[in-house]
Amino acid sequence: xxxxxxxxxxxxxxxxxxxxxxxxxxxxxxxxxxxxxxxxxxxxxx
Numbered sequence: 001x002x003x004x005x006x007x008x009x010x011x012x013x014x015x016x017x018x019x020x021x022x023x024x025x026x027x028x029x030x031x032x033x034x035x036x037x038x039x040x041x042x043x044x045x046x
């Protein structure tokens with residue numbers, strides 16, 4: 001992702017959402033990403 005696009009999205013979230021909603025959005029994305037990354041790992045471990 002280009003830096004300009006990333007900055008645009010960050011600005012969009014900060015200006016469109018209250019900080020509480022932004023925090024909840026960030027946590028949700030983090031949890032989804034962590035789950036996505038951890039799933040193949042569990043498959044390998046068995």
